Amino acid sequence: MPHWHPALSPPRTPGRLMSDESKNETSIETHEAPEELEISSEERASIRAQRLDRLAELREGGVNPYPYRFERSSDIGPVREEWSAIEAGTETGAVARLAGRLMLKREQGRLTFGQLRDRSGEIQLFVSAGVLGKESFAEFNQLDRGDWVGVEGEIMATKKGELSIKVTTWELLSKALRPLPDKWKGLADVDARYRQRYVDLTVNPDARRVFEVRFAAVDAIRQVLRERGYLEVETPILNLQQGGATARPFITHYNALSIDTYLRIALELPLKRLLVGGLDRVFEIGRVFRNEGIDTRHNPEFTMLESYEAFADYNDMMVLVETLVAAAAVAANGTTVVGMRGASVDLAPPWRRVSMVELIREIVGVDINPAMDLAAARAVLDGLGLEWKEHWGPGRCTHEVYDELVEPKVTEPTIVFDHPRETSPLAKPHRSDPSLVERFEVIVDGRELANAYSELNDPIEQLARFQEEAAHKAAGDPEAGDVDLDYIRALEYGMPPAGGLGIGIDRLVMILAEVESIREVILFPTLRPENSLTEDDFPPRSNT
């Protein structure tokens, strides 16, 4: 154990950041420049090296460049709001203590302007040599753009009317060793933006905007569901069996039990077990994992909302999904209207509702349905130039036409209902057509945004459907699920009739934020390893 703890170090005077000795050293250095040639030019130019030197100076001067806390009077945003109306030249007499990152610094002789930013907003710092005193003023000017600082001072407006804090005391809260990107252009390199999201968020307002949309949308969804009596729950991410969707899973190993486990590909089965247990309205917003490719619409880990409501059916889910999406849009953007490839689309309910078979007829001009003769269904695909596989029935064929030729052409929010029974192993048979299930998808901008069923709660039928899937898996389909016998057992205790809904949160945010890549809405998207970054990029301070 160290005998000295930094938390116990005595408080220092704010603003005393540089000793007179070090100033003298600087001036001597200039005179002795010819003898300094041993410092490599690269080293002298390195901003990081300069800042390491600065850090050492601070410590030698008794200043901790990474102190513990700073007492603030409020966030910056509220100060701006409260005092937005004051006239140019006003001195309010009110004092604020604020903290944030120093985003800009404009030195003006014996006067320096800064821009201080926290999450809530930005405010100008008015830093005058006359107010601070020569020493503290000089030390303030030693701050770098990107440093975190705390300030105290009077709220005032400059001659030009800019709301400012006339700084009387200040304190370095964290020294930045690396410089921020271009103050005007920001960070443009998308690779760097994704890998170093912290920098992206610091300097690119658009990045902040996208995530504000995301947080507001998710928040609104939670709020609507809670208002309706839904309970938010958490279910396992490590699963012993694969189920709830068709997708290739990630497999990992659990040492203590010596078993392989799957990362979940859906939330569905555990949530429906909770319906059995009497938690009659539940939802989870959680990460799911699919071991598939990365593109503008897919990330291997992404966020799903799934909600289940007892005593409801898929018609109720249609109303719910409309409500949720509209609420998310309003919370995020203040309107249900979003731009989409130049056009604008209104997400306000009600949305168009159309059956899959009808929509295929409308858009493709062919009749195909899951009840028709298999040979006839194959002939339709042949006529459309689509390929079919031996084990597909007419239902799968119908779905293929829909996926390939219909979905991409739907822009306006549309509820496409009554899917083939064959492709929906967890949905309840249609109450009036045994070839169909009570299921719908929401399509917006050619993409599937949501998926919902009247949930299958007949244990006998569910077991039969699982066995069909397991047969596919045994035949080599890595996406087919397992027979989840515990789930069947749960159903045998009785699951109430229920409607279930799943929404792809990332895709919803893409629509609301009007961005084209899923990576723009995920804080840390999956990327290949960055093997160019090594410890050599973090040299210690040189001994010159």
Place this chain on the structure above:
RNA sequence: GCCUCUGUGGCCAAGUUGGUUAAGGCAGCGGACUUUUAAUCCGACGAUCGUGGGUUCGACCCCCACCGGAGGCACCA
């Protein structure tokens, strides 16, 4: 996995019939300035052009391989 494009100092970015010192801006450094707001002005500095090979008298530029990124296809609800 395949195809196309792409990788220039901390950041933005110019640079083609391959030609000698690789523009410019921001940041940083030195100086001036008490009302700036991407402050401005003056000065000096900073790059083995993603990595490794090859072609050539000569390569940021042409060829090959590898690494990273973007888009598309395939795969995939």
